[in-house]
Structure formats: C-alpha cells, structure tokens
Amino acid sequence: xxxxxxxxxxxxxxxxxxxxLQKFRIRVCKECNWSEATYYRKMRSPGFAxxxxxxxxxxxxxxxxxxSIRKEIIKEIIEELDIEPISCHWISF
Numbered sequence: 001x002x003x004x005x006x007x008x009x010x011x012x013x014x015x016x017x018x019x020x021l022q023k024f025r026i027r028v029c030k031e032c033n034w035s036e037a038t039y040y041r042k043m044r045s046p047g048f049a050x051x052x053x054x055x056x057x058x059x060x061x062x063x064x065x066x067x068s069i070r071k072e073i074i075k076e077i078i079e080e081l082d083i084e085p086i087s088c089h090w091i092s093f
Contacts, residue, residue: 017077024073031065 029039042057058066 006085018079020073023076027069028066031069032062059077 025036026038028034029036032041042062056063
C-alpha cells in the first residue's frame with residue numbers, strides 16, 4: 001500500500017529562500033574579495049550589541065556593489081518563482 005505524506009510547505013519555502021541568502025553572501029564575498037568572517041564582521045554594528053549602526057564599515061564602492069548584487073538576486077528569485085513551482089514534493093512510501 002502506498003501512502004503519500006506532504007512536506008511542510010513553510011519549511012520548504014524557508015529553505016528555498018534561505019538558499020538565496022547563501023547565494024547573496026557568496027556573491028558579495030567573491031565580488032568584494034572578502035572572507036566569510038569579513039562579511040559577518042562588516043554586517044555587525046560596531047560597539048555594543050543591540051545598538052543601531054551609526055557609522056558604516058563599508059566604502060561607497062562596496063555599498064554600490066552590494067546593492068547591485070541585491071538587484072541581481074531579486075531578479076533571480078522572481079524568475080525562479082515564475083518558472084518553477086515550490087521545491088516541495090510529495091513523498092511516496
């Protein structure tokens with residue numbers, strides 16, 4: 001007898017969108033010539049945790065590059081959502 005179990009759609013979408021975050025980080029690191037540690041260090045606020053960043057740790061060129069990468073990733077997301085269904089499949093046992 002075959003039983004079908006549907007995966008959790010929330011988990012599927014979370015995982016799918018999470019992959020875009022990873023692509024964004026990897027692309028920023030590559031194009032800005034940063035290590036992963038540098039990426040997270042530049043993302044954190046200076047000073048005490050919980051305070052908003054007052055001074056950016058990014059150069060103007062880095063800001064422009066990051067905004068450009070963001071636009072590219074958003075375009076990829078839109079294209080994939082228009083073309084492919086959610087990457088959540090029925091599992092048969």
